[in-house]
Amino acid sequence: SAVISQKPSRDICQRGTSLTIQCQVDSQVTMMFWYRQQPGQSLTLIATANQGSEATYESGFVIDKFPISRPNLTFSTLTVSNMSPEDSSIYLCSAPDRLGNYGYTFGSGTRLTVV
Amino acid sequence: GEDVEQSLFLSVREGDSSVINCTYTDSSSTYLYWYKQEPGAGLQLLTYIFSNMDMKQDQRLTVLLNKKDKHLSLRIADTQTGDSAIYFCAESRDLTGTASKLTFGTGTRLQVTL
Numbered sequence: 001s002a003v004i005s006q007k008p009s010r011d012i013c014q015r016g017t018s019l020t021i022q023c024q025v026d027s028q029v030t031m032m033f034w035y036r037q038q039p040g041q042s043l044t045l046i047a048t049a050n051q052g053s054e055a056t057y058e059s060g061f062v063i064d065k066f067p068i069s070r071p072n073l074t075f076s077t078l079t080v081s082n083m084s085p086e087d088s089s090i091y092l093c094s095a096p097d098r099l100g101n102y103g104y105t106f107g108s109g110t111r112l113t114v115v
Numbered sequence: 116g117e118d119v120e121q122s123l124f125l126s127v128r129e130g131d132s133s134v135i136n137c138t139y140t141d142s143s144s145t146y147l148y149w150y151k152q153e154p155g156a157g158l159q160l161l162t163y164i165f166s167n168m169d170m171k172q173d174q175r176l177t178v179l180l181n182k183k184d185k186h187l188s189l190r191i192a193d194t195q196t197g198d199s200a201i202y203f204c205a206e207s208r209d210l211t212g213t214a215s216k217l218t219f220g221t222g223t224r225l226q227v228t229l
Contacts, residue, residue, distance in 0.1 A: 001160070033216055042203065043158075043219045058216075092157060094217070102146050102165075104207075104217060108157040 001097040002027050006107030013083055013114050020079045021110045023093035028073035034066070037090040037109075046091075049076045083114045119206060119220035126226045133191040135223045137204035140185060144206040147180060148217065149189045152201045161189070161202075191225075199227045 003026040013019050023032065031050055035043040046066055047055040055068040069077045080087050090109045097103040118140040127133045139147070148163040164171045164178045164187075171178045177190040187204055201224050205217040 006157075042221050043217075045216045045218075048216060097160075103148070103160045103163055105160065106150075106158040111155075 001103060002029065002095050002105040004093060004095060004105055004107040006093055006110060008110055009108060010111040011113070013112065015084050015114055017083055018079055018081045019083065019110075019112060020077050021091055021093070022077050023075070023095075023107050025074045025095050029095040030073065031096065032070065032076045033094040033104075034068065034076075034078045035092045035094060035106075037092065039089070043092065046078070080112065083112075085114045088112055088114045119204060119218055121202075121204060121220040121223045123221065124224050124226070126228060127194050128228050129194060129196060131194055133189075133194045133198065133225055133227075135189045135191075135202050135204075135225065137187040137189075137220050138185055139187065139204075139206050139218075139220075141206060141208070141218070142185070143208050146207045147178075147187050148205040148207070149176075149178065150203045150205060150219075152203065152222075154200075158203070194225075194227050196227045196229070199225055201225070 005024045034046040037043045046061045047057045049055045049068045049070040051070045067079045092109045093107045149161045150158040175192045179188045201222045203222045204220040
């Protein structure tokens with residue numbers, strides 16, 4: 001299956017600042033996905049990132065707050081902008097596994113605490 | 116919209132079987148997944164099943180799918196303390212060659228006691 005390196009693994013940030021999370025996949029993938037997992041909750045999709053086009057955001061998430069870059073087929077970033085304590089969550093990226101395998105691999109997650 | 120529900124908590128004794136249940140509402144789901152999340156860790160894919168199957172077995176894991184009732188279960192045989200984690204079911208509407216988002220259940224915390 002695909003392997004995703006995600007960093008940072010955790011960070012503590014001041015409110016009003018921004019944090020950029022990076023994910024590197026060990027194979028080329030057309031689509032990557034960014035999820036948020038609030039404390040004690042399930043995962044919610046933030047957006048789908050296609051290489052060469054604008055990301056597609058889910059209801060409740062906007063580009064100004066969560067800008068995404070997808071410069072090539074192995075890399076993506078998610079920025080959490082103008083942070084508030086409500087943004088404290090685990091953020092995870094995901095990509096489909098290799099051809100013929102319908103699983104999805106996840107990065108190890110970024111645990112963000114906003115103070 | 117899609118809705119995926121799970122019971123919140125399950126406690127079993129080491130060596131017993133665990134059965135974690137999941138119900139979903141989207142009849143167009145094509146793949147259903149089970150993920151494991153240990154404390155402080157990301158998500159580990161355990162197994163998945165295509166919607167035209169009713170059972171899949173992989174070592175200690177057995178997945179049962181009742182498509183009519185939109186009910187999915189994960190059975191873990193001979194449960195060990197290392198199986199203690201949160202288990203998420205998820206569904207997707209993958210089309211051939213096209214990935215799609217996963218919709219996750221609420222998660223079931225499995226506690227294994229000695």
